[in-house]
Amino acid sequence: MSLDTKAxxxxxxxxxxxxNQTVSDNLWRIAVLVGLFVLWWxxxxxxxxxxxxxxxxxxxxxxxxxxxxxxxxxATVNAVLVGFAIAAVIGFPLGYVIGRSKFxxxxxxxxVAGAFAIPRVVFFPVLLQIFGVGVGAQAAMGALAAVxxxxxxxxxxxxxxxxxxxxxxxxxxxxxVQTVTKIYVPAMAPSLMVGIRIGFSIALINVIIxxxxxxxxxxxLLALRAYGQLDLPLMYGVIVLLxxxxxxxxxxxxxxxRRLAASRx
Amino acid sequence: xxxxxxxxxxRRGNALPMKRKAALLRWGIIVGVLLLLEVLTxxxxxxxxxxxxPSEIIWRLISIVPTPQFxxxxxxxxxxxxxxxxxxxxxxxxxxxxxWKVPAAGRVLEPFIxxxxxxxxxxxxxxxLALLGLNAGPIILIAATMAxxxxxxxxxxxxxAVKPILHKLAKSVNASNRQYYLKVLLxxxxxxxxxxxxxxxxxxxxxxxxxxFILAARGIGxxxxxxxRELQTGNMWAxxxxxxxxxxxxxxxxxxxxxxxxxxxx
Numbered sequence: 001m002s003l004d005t006k007a008x009x010x011x012x013x014x015x016x017x018x019x020n021q022t023v024s025d026n027l028w029r030i031a032v033l034v035g036l037f038v039l040w041w042x043x044x045x046x047x048x049x050x051x052x053x054x055x056x057x058x059x060x061x062x063x064x065x066x067x068x069x070x071x072x073x074x075a076t077v078n079a080v081l082v083g084f085a086i087a088a089v090i091g092f093p094l095g096y097v098i099g100r101s102k103f104x105x106x107x108x109x110x111x112v113a114g115a116f117a118i119p120r121v122v123f124f125p126v127l128l129q130i131f132g133v134g135v136g137a138q139a140a141m142g143a144l145a146a147v148x149x150x151x152x153x154x155x156x157x158x159x160x161x162x163x164x165x166x167x168x169x170x171x172x173x174x175x176x177v178q179t180v181t182k183i184y185v186p187a188m189a190p191s192l193m194v195g196i197r198i199g200f201s202i203a204l205i206n207v208i209i210x211x212x213x214x215x216x217x218x219x220x221l222l223a224l225r226a227y228g229q230l231d232l233p234l235m236y237g238v239i240v241l242l243x244x245x246x247x248x249x250x251x252x253x254x255x256x257x258r259r260l261a262a263s264r265x
Numbered sequence: 266x267x268x269x270x271x272x273x274x275x276r277r278g279n280a281l282p283m284k285r286k287a288a289l290l291r292w293g294i295i296v297g298v299l300l301l302l303e304v305l306t307x308x309x310x311x312x313x314x315x316x317x318x319p320s321e322i323i324w325r326l327i328s329i330v331p332t333p334q335f336x337x338x339x340x341x342x343x344x345x346x347x348x349x350x351x352x353x354x355x356x357x358x359x360x361x362x363x364x365w366k367v368p369a370a371g372r373v374l375e376p377f378i379x380x381x382x383x384x385x386x387x388x389x390x391x392x393x394l395a396l397l398g399l400n401a402g403p404i405i406l407i408a409a410t411m412a413x414x415x416x417x418x419x420x421x422x423x424x425x426a427v428k429p430i431l432h433k434l435a436k437s438v439n440a441s442n443r444q445y446y447l448k449v450l451l452x453x454x455x456x457x458x459x460x461x462x463x464x465x466x467x468x469x470x471x472x473x474x475x476x477x478f479i480l481a482a483r484g485i486g487x488x489x490x491x492x493x494r495e496l497q498t499g500n501m502w503a504x505x506x507x508x509x510x511x512x513x514x515x516x517x518x519x520x521x522x523x524x525x526x527x528x529x530x531x
Binding site for chain 1: 283286288290291294295312315316369372374376379380387388389390392396467470471474475478479480486489493498501504505508509513515516517520
């Protein structure tokens with residue numbers, strides 16, 4: 001996952017030109033969104049299977065107005081947050097330990113990399129057996145999906161820490177806890193952010209796949225039901241809502257990542 | 266020179282036992298976990314509705330693998346994975362080259378493409394189902410989109426990292442456009458692109474199996490969900506193991522290939 005941090009290393013430009021560039025880039029980004037919207041609208045004119053964006057937003061707004069969106073929305077957001085939190089609590093320390101020790105790295109790296117390559121969603125039926133149909137199984141799915149990417153990027157981050165820093169810690173005779181919190185965590189911040197972003201994304205995707213398979217409530221289930229009842233505007237509305245959640249969360253984390261990377265220069 | 270070789274030999278001599286010990290411990294852990302599961306399931310500590318003894322999974326596998334039904338499922342899944350990967354590779358490389366050629370587009374589109382990692386593309390499954398029908402089309406499209414993102418991003422980063430002197434060299438020998446791309450850029454960027462290609466392949470596997478799992482009527486992923494609904498936990502676990510083994514083999518092959526390609530670079 002180191003490529004993400006590398007991609008952020010933009011060439012230096014003078015402050016003012018950089019600011020102008022940011023403004024125009026953001027304008028272009030808005031233009032891209034507007035373009036997508038227009039494209040969607042044109043598609044809706046061409047095909048009966050695509051609801052018009054206006055109808056979709058109407059349907060979405062009415063679910064907010066009558067409050068019927070809150071239960072599925074709450075279930076999905078809850079599952080993603082709880083699942084991600086569990087994955088973070090397990091994944092960051094384990095990734096740190098694997099990254100610090102050469103031997104443990106050699107033992108566990110292939111297992112973690114192999115687990116990363118498995119479509120973890122096939123374990124969802126087992127989680128259903130254990131937790132029953134409901135938010136618990138969804139959250140467990142999110143945790144199982146997110147924990148390996150978090151471990152991979154944390155371990156990679158520890159390995160990338162300059163070997164001078166632990167020496168500095170020793171020369172300052174810092175305690176173990178201080179070494180971790182004052183030296184390692186700040187030095188690893190960018191790769192930790194990559195881990196958070198990717199872990200979050202993967203938790204979201206897997207919770208929604210799990211919704212499609214079996215759930216009591218959730219945005220994926222709502223979209224699937226709307227499709228089953230041929231309520232296409234609502235289905236597209238839910239898709240837009242989910243896309244917005246993914247986009248907003250990602251852009252927020254991505255911007256934070258950029259700021260961290262910039263402040264370190 | 267000889268000193269360097271000598272040093273390397275010494276280092277390798279030290280590294281090998283450590284690696285061997287690590288591999289031994291790793292397999293010990295895997296076998297230990299399997300034995301523990303065997304004992305716990307046989308003793309009834311884990312409900313048979315959740316997990317069946319590993320030895321029984323192996324028996325099921327032996328009876329499943331020769332059946333024509335397995336052959337069909339495996340063929341469907343593997344061909345879907347390969348087609349999705351090839352589409353993702355071609356489109357991803359083209360997109361990566363475009364993002365590199367037009368840096369402004371790269372900057373503007375980057376947050377959207379990075380979101381591609383998070384965008385649950387599978388949400389469009391019902392839409393694609395409506396547009397393309399209940400066949401392999403929607404699955405291929407979704408898996409290809411998932412594979413495309415890492416390939417496009419690494420291609421852009423890799424091309425940006427090509428040494429400026431290579432561009433000058435190409436110009437000074439009057440290389441044609443074709444020669445410039447195939448003989449200069451491709452060899453220079455391949456080692457850096459390959460990790461993205463590897464990730465793309467893994468995503469094609471994940472996308473295909475996950476989509477089959479949710480809604481398809483054929484394929485290895487479908488069988489897992491199918492046997493769950495039929496309450497045949499043994500067969501379900503056999504197909505889960507098939508998915509696990511397939512992914513681990515794919516990952517191992519790609520890792521070995523990556524090691525070879527990157528060694529060429531050094």
